[in-house]
Amino acid sequence: MNAVSYKTISANEKIVKKEWVVIDAENQVVGRLATVAARILRGKTKTCYTPHFDCGDNVIIINADKVRFTGKKLTDKEYVHHTTYPGGQRFITPKEMLKKKPIGVLEHAIRGMLPKNKLGDAIYRHLYVYAGPNHPHEGQQPKLININEIK
Secondary structure, eight states, X not given: OOOXXXXXXXXXXXXXXXOEEEEEOTTOBHHHHHHHHHHHHHTTTSTTOOTTSOOOOEEEEXXXXXXXXXXXXXXXXXXXXXXXXXXXXXXXXXXXXXXXXXXXXXXXXXXXXXXXXXXXXXXXTTEEEOSSSOOSOGGGXXXXXXXXXXX
């Protein structure tokens, strides 16, 4: 029997070429931006994607303070956390969070789309979010991508 056999190549440090990507978040919807960023961080846009290996790129997001929400989410949505003390449940709306910590909105959305394990923690370390248009990663020569063109 002459069967053609193909080897399944699993990603490793030798195969994966990590790149640096800049995404401008100005006037972008939070959920759609987070989805694209999580896919790039995870490596799902690459042909060598392997679920158990970090094969994604480093993502820099600028202008995080200029993101937008659709509908009434800016005032009606609530982020909940607990201080671990009795009666320590705290609520904050995206409008308040954008004033207090503008990068927290995108970090929270993207972190929720990554795996909840050691791999997810390692992937999350490759995310850099900045409130303004400047970032200190010019030495890595990141390429600017338009998320409206990515599917």
